[in-house]
Structure formats: structure tokens, C-alpha cells
Amino acid sequence: MLDIELLRTFRAVAEEGSIHAGARKLVVAQPSVSRSLQRLEREVGAQLLVRSHSGVSLTPAGEELLAHVQDILGRMDRVPDLVRRAARATRPVIVGAIAGAVAASELTEAIVAGYAESARGIDVIVRELTFVDQFTRVEQGDVDVALVRPPYRGEQLVLQPLFGEPVLLCCRADNPLARFTSVDIDGILDQPMLEMLGVADYWNDFWLLKQQRGTAPKAISRPVATMAELRYAMMTTGAVMPISQGSAPYIASQPMTSLALRDAPLSVAAVATRRGEGRPEVLEFAACARRVTRKLLHRIEGGALLT
Structure with a gap:
């Protein structure tokens, strides 16, 4: 099996046109690059480069190898991002909702449905929260984001008000x-x-x-x-x-x-996330809740837009 680092060295030298330039690109000593190329040629059983005072040129075998190396290394370079994207796609987003369907009144189901549509490929799990644990379960990470009812006076969460209702x-x-x-x-x-x-x-x-x-x-x-x-x-x-x-x-x-x-304060529906939350798919739930609220607030009699 060919050493991936040997292939990276070969690609750098081939693309730069000289061992010196390839070594500079890789931030490696030139003698080390020369030894790596010699080792690669031994492993493939063919001469890959023709060396001259003006630089290097590829042999037919080198041309063939370079075509494969560019494909192989291109795929390898994309692996970390693909893995991260796969991890995000398979890690569910757990949504909390105080009192279930009552969380955002008539807009609760529309918010959840809108998010499920915009977050295709992400597993969305909804958990019903109680009056007692609506904030603590978000703080502790049991749920990622939640539809809650303030007031809240802690420091661990960020609450984004959506609307107030009578x-x-x-x-x-x-x-x-x-x-x-x-x-x-x-x-x-x-x-x-x-x-x-x-x-x-x-x-x-x-x-x-x-x-x-x-x-x-x-x-x-x-x-x-x-x-x-x-x-x-x-x-x-x-x-x-x-x-x-x-x-x-x-x-x-x-x-x-x-x-x-008649003279009671409005009850506010809000979205709660942990302070410093960075997962785009979690933040998208809050954004979706705001979009749905602006679009469908007319469904809430006497509702006041706060988002």
C-alpha cells in the first residue's frame, strides 16, 4: 500500500515543477523530498520524474500516477468535511415544547412542521417540557432548543421572544x-x-x-x-x-x-437556546420560529409580534 505522504510529496513536486519548489511548498527539507521520491519510485517500480538543471518533468509513468494521485488526494482532502457534514446530519435536533401543543399556541405545529421541512436530512425529536423543567432541560443539554414561556432570569440561556398573547x-x-x-x-x-x-x-x-x-x-x-x-x-x-x-x-x-x-400582562412565547450555541441546525429552529410567527401571527387573536 502506497504511503499517502509520499503521494502528497510527488504531487507537490509535479505541480511546482521542481524538487526545490515542491520542498518549499511542503515546508520540508529538499533532501527529505528527494528521498521520498526515490522511495516512491521503488515502490511503484518505475521512474516517475526526469531531473534536470531546469527542474523536473514527468515520465509517462509519472503522468499516469499524477492523474490517479490528484483524484485520490482530492477525495482524501474532502473526507474531514464530509465526515463533519455526516455527523451533523445524523445527530438529531431535540426540540422542547412547554406543555406540548400549547407552547406557541396556534403556531406550535406550524413552527415544528416548518422546521422539519427546512431541516431535511436531520432527525427532529420533540419533547414535552413541564412548568418545572422548561428552562433547566435546555440548560443541561437534554434538549437543544425549546419553545418556552418567560419570565426567565438565568444566565445560561438566550431567549428570543416571538409574540405575546392575551x-x-x-x-x-x-x-x-x-x-x-x-x-x-x-x-x-x-x-x-x-x-x-x-x-x-x-x-x-x-x-x-x-x-x-x-x-x-x-x-x-x-x-x-x-x-x-x-x-x-x-x-x-x-x-x-x-x-x-x-x-x-x-x-x-x-x-x-x-x-x-382585562388588565393582565401578555403571556410571551419565546425560543430558548444555550448561550454560545453554535450548531447551525439548532439556530435554524429559532430562525424558522421567527419566520413562521411573522407569517402566521394573524392566527392568534390579540397577538403582538415581538420577533
């Missing part, structure tokens, strides 16, 4: 509030709300409307991490909770209901 109040259908179509925050001050155990305090504070209320509500603590758990907790305790408008079809059906919460 917040509704969810309650049991037998709650006296259910006879109204809307209510303001002052109208629910006496209502018990759910404090979700395990989530960050600032995230709890947002959904308990602490900033808008100016005080902590009467809270019932429950280990609530999913939309289903939130629904059943309200159902069994009689508590009320703000919910994103897009989650209403999943959580506010009988025996629950929802009504507009």
Missing part, C-alpha cells in the same frame, strides 16, 4: 365569576389561586399576578407541572388561575371555563 382567567364553571365575559384583577383579589411547587419564584409570581395585585394572593400550594395537573388542581380545589389564551381549548373546557382578564 391572558385569560380560568375557573370552574360553577364559580360566580363564570357568569361574566371579562374581569379585571381587582375583581379576583378574594379568589384563591394555585402556587405551583417546584417552579422558580419569579415564574410563580408572574402567574399569580403579584406585581399587578401589589400583594400575594390567597394561595393553595400544589405540585403542578403540566396543563392536565393544573386543570385537575383547579377542578378539585376551586382555585382560579390566569392561563395563556392558546391553552384555553386544552384546559378550560367543561367543567372549567375561561373569561378575559
Whole structure:
């Protein structure tokens, strides 16, 4: 089997037209290049070069070898890039989505479908995230990119807001509030709300409307991490909770209901990636989410573009 380095030396000398120039190109001492050429000629059993004061010229055998060497080395030079591309293509992109289909409301499926179309050749895996782990699973690398709901106050992630949507109040259908179509925050001050155990305090504070209320509500603590758990907790305790408008079809059906919460802040849908993320296919998910949001925001009633 021919030594690949001998072939590289032969190609350099043949292309440069002299042993001296070939050695300079390879950054190798000229005597070493001469020895390599002699060894190659011994291995192929033929003279490859005619040496003269003006340089070197190829023999017919040398011409034949050079044609093969250029093809072989050209292929070899492309191998690292091909391997890297193959590795990228076979390494899946794991997409997280808080509360699954509710992550970006009516745009969730369109974002995932749009990304799957633009990332052909890449295996896309979608994982449902909970209220508790929506940020930590991205931070820890369990998922590569995620559709999340701020607020987030950590340093490890970069959040790109997509849109804001209205917040509704969810309650049991037998709650006296259910006879109204809307209510303001002052109208629910006496209502018990759910404090979700395990989530960050600032995230709890947002959904308990602490900033808008100016005080902590009467809270019932429950280990609530999913939309289903939130629904059943309200159902069994009689508590009320703000919910994103897009989650209403999943959580506010009988025996629950929802009504507009007039002075509540918007709930923001965002894309989260790890700070310093460099994989193009991961960053493409965020770009795709922005494109889909700009195109389809009209599907979200009262939605505000943030991307």
C-alpha cells in the first residue's frame, strides 16, 4: 500500500515543477523530498520524474500516477468535511415544547412542521417540557432548543421572544365569576389561586399576578407541572388561575371555563437556546420560529409580534 505522504510529496513536486519548489511548498527539507521520491519510485517500480538543471518533468509513468494521485488526494482532502457534514446530519435536533401543543399556541405545529421541512436530512425529536423543567432541560443539554414561556432570569440561556398573547382567567364553571365575559384583577383579589411547587419564584409570581395585585394572593400550594395537573388542581380545589389564551381549548373546557382578564400582562412565547450555541441546525429552529410567527401571527387573536 502506497504511503499517502509520499503521494502528497510527488504531487507537490509535479505541480511546482521542481524538487526545490515542491520542498518549499511542503515546508520540508529538499533532501527529505528527494528521498521520498526515490522511495516512491521503488515502490511503484518505475521512474516517475526526469531531473534536470531546469527542474523536473514527468515520465509517462509519472503522468499516469499524477492523474490517479490528484483524484485520490482530492477525495482524501474532502473526507474531514464530509465526515463533519455526516455527523451533523445524523445527530438529531431535540426540540422542547412547554406543555406540548400549547407552547406557541396556534403556531406550535406550524413552527415544528416548518422546521422539519427546512431541516431535511436531520432527525427532529420533540419533547414535552413541564412548568418545572422548561428552562433547566435546555440548560443541561437534554434538549437543544425549546419553545418556552418567560419570565426567565438565568444566565445560561438566550431567549428570543416571538409574540405575546392575551391572558385569560380560568375557573370552574360553577364559580360566580363564570357568569361574566371579562374581569379585571381587582375583581379576583378574594379568589384563591394555585402556587405551583417546584417552579422558580419569579415564574410563580408572574402567574399569580403579584406585581399587578401589589400583594400575594390567597394561595393553595400544589405540585403542578403540566396543563392536565393544573386543570385537575383547579377542578378539585376551586382555585382560579390566569392561563395563556392558546391553552384555553386544552384546559378550560367543561367543567372549567375561561373569561378575559382585562388588565393582565401578555403571556410571551419565546425560543430558548444555550448561550454560545453554535450548531447551525439548532439556530435554524429559532430562525424558522421567527419566520413562521411573522407569517402566521394573524392566527392568534390579540397577538403582538415581538420577533
